[in-house]
Amino acid sequence: MYEVPDDYVVPEQLPGMLETTSEMRGVEVVGESPLLGLRIGERLAREIYISRFEPLLTPQKHSRIVTWRPIGYRKRPVGWVRSPLEVSLKRATAFTHLVGDDYATHWSSTAQRDLRHAQERGVRVEAVPFAVFMEHMPRQGKFRGLFSFMSWQAERFHKVYADNMRWYLAYNAKARVAAALGVLYLPEHNFSMSGTSYSIREADERSAPVALRDRWHKDALKEGITYLDWNALWRPGDARSWRGFGAFKKKFKPNIVYLPPTYITFVPSIRLSRYLLRLRRLFRTDAPSSRGAQ
Numbered sequence: 001m002y003e004v005p006d007d008y009v010v011p012e013q014l015p016g017m018l019e020t021t022s023e024m025r026g027v028e029v030v031g032e033s034p035l036l037g038l039r040i041g042e043r044l045a046r047e048i049y050i051s052r053f054e055p056l057l058t059p060q061k062h063s064r065i066v067t068w069r070p071i072g073y074r075k076r077p078v079g080w081v082r083s084p085l086e087v088s089l090k091r092a093t094a095f096t097h098l099v100g101d102d103y104a105t106h107w108s109s110t111a112q113r114d115l116r117h118a119q120e121r122g123v124r125v126e127a128v129p130f131a132v133f134m135e136h137m138p139r140q141g142k143f144r145g146l147f148s149f150m151s152w153q154a155e156r157f158h159k160v161y162a163d164n165m166r167w168y169l170a171y172n173a174k175a176r177v178a179a180a181l182g183v184l185y186l187p188e189h190n191f192s193m194s195g196t197s198y199s200i201r202e203a204d205e206r207s208a209p210v211a212l213r214d215r216w217h218k219d220a221l222k223e224g225i226t227y228l229d230w231n232a233l234w235r236p237g238d239a240r241s242w243r244g245f246g247a248f249k250k251k252f253k254p255n256i257v258y259l260p261p262t263y264i265t266f267v268p269s270i271r272l273s274r275y276l277l278r279l280r281r282l283f284r285t286d287a288p289s290s291r292g293a294q
Helices: 109-120 130-135 144-160 208-222 240-250 270-293
Strands: 027-030 037-040 045-051 064-070 092-097 124-128 165-171 177-186 191-199 227-232 255-258 263-267
Touching (some): 092 240, 109 208, 130 165, 144 177, 144 191, 177 208, 208 227, 227 240
Antiparallel strands (some): 027 037, 037 045, 064 263, 092 227, 124 165, 165 177, 177 191
């Protein structure tokens, strides 16, 4: 169930990605790709990794609690136990490999129909400044908590990846904003990822979100990028407000990836490691004499 394809790119190991979540005080990015992680605190610090390779467990000045989502592992890694907490809310994701400009022929019939409707109804997609993108984001309504998170996410990506982000708005035939999409482009890594998105019901243009994804695919090809990351997909147990986004993404027939659970281990400090080593040696020395006395 947690089999991850070899060609899946781990976003958390790309430059800058962890910086989008490390704005809290006492949180820092540690390591180097392909073993980048987050460290929270100093004494008895917690380290978080999402990677294909096992984190380094070498003792340091302070003890650490290390959590790891082992991408590509089918079984529990030796020396690790299942963590009661996940390192990320994202438990499933998806990606697409572009092999040409006929990508839409591989979409579901529903997505293809919506793209035709968008073209027939005169839906227009434009890249706009970040401030304009944020200006139209809904702030009220049933999912205002979700939109609050999306606003924070967009701000972080704009701060870290300003030159690599594009912010799109889709307009209906009456020139009203109907939907929006933020996209990250990293040509040097052959990687692009869809980010913050929203729709405006009052515009009454259901085909607009599909027109935005069509623009994403077109611009990725112009940048020489063939790997598209669809970000998080909804799974049972996730917040209900995510469900519609997950169903929408599946219309484009991406490769779905179910990410493995998180594991945890304790890494003692240098001082504690030496103490534990002395204890083990002591017990090994005493063991034969104790049996002999019996």
